[in-house]
Amino acid sequence: MTTITYKDLMKFGYKEHTARSVIAQAKQYMVKCGYPFYNNKRLGAVPASAVERIVGFSLTQESEKNHDS
Incomplete structure (x- = not known):
């Protein structure tokens, strides 16, 4: 499972x-999903x-695009 921090979002x-x-x-x-x-x-x-x-798009696909460029 990939995790994200606010610093990742800033990137x-x-x-x-x-x-x-x-x-x-x-x-x-x-x-709310049951993970206290x-x-x-x-x-x-x-x-x-x-x-x-929350953001409405896939971050994993976006990061793969950024690494390819």
Whole structure:
């Protein structure tokens, strides 16, 4: 399972506040899905699939494109 942090999102072009907000939303989503482990302030990495659900596109395909260029 690939995890994403706010710093990874910043590499995709998101501003810091927006990136942190997306991670927070993904953590809330994971808690709603039954993973109380993500209800932790200090935890900053979330599954890529949760972030993809928030942003609406696949980050794994985007990162592969960025590495090919």
